[in-house]
Amino acid sequence: MAQNREFGIGELSQRTAVNIETIRYYERVGLLPSPPRTQGGHRLYSSAHRKRLVFIRRSxxxxxxxxxxxxxxxxxxxxxxxxxxxxxxLAHLKHIRLKIADLRRMERTLADTAARCEGGTAADCPIIDVLSRAPG
Structure with missing residues (x-):
């Protein structure tokens, strides 16, 4: 691939595995600079756009x-x-670890609740009871 070669949004999408609508969204919110356009109005992306979009996707x-x-x-x-x-x-990692702890708590609660459920045609259901109960 030539370093200064320009390509359209479809090719950029294929090269980066990012949906075309997502690319347009990133442009609208200012994460991806708007590329120059042809006289016909088609976007022309550069390798710098591709590199930045890969950075965004990986992030x-x-x-x-x-x-x-x-x-x-x-x-x-x-x-x-x-x-x-x-x-x-590291700040992001701390946030992820908090989410993991929350997910583990949710997993325990749901597993414990589901284990108390007898299934079948019983009118009383511990899962519904837990979901209907106010926290606290």
């Missing part, structure tokens, strides 16, 4: 929010220190 796969990605891109575009990126990554 999303790791669970970063759009605001967190915007922050990371700001670090990349400015003069950043690796420590700044590490700080952002």
């Amino acid at each position: 999303r796969e790791l669970g970063f929010t759009l605001d967190e990605i915007r922050n990371l891109l700001g670090l990349v575009e400015g003069s950043y220190a690796c420590g700044d990126v590490q700080e952002a990554a």
Whole structure:
């Protein structure tokens, strides 16, 4: 692939495994710079767009929010220190660990509740009882 070659949105989508509508969305919210257009109005993306879109996709796969990605891109575009990126990554890791703890709590509650359920045609259901109960 030539470094300065330009390509359309369909090819960008294929090269990055990002849906066309998602690419357009990232442009609208300012994560991906709008590319130049042909006289016919077609977008012409560069290898820099491809590289940035891969960065965004990988960040999303790791669970970063759009605001967190915007922050990371700001670090990349400015003069950043690796420590700044590490700080952002560790903050995200802390958030992930909290989510995992919440998911484990939910798993235990649901497993315990489902284990008390006898199934069948009984009118009383412990699962419905737990779901209907106010927390606290």
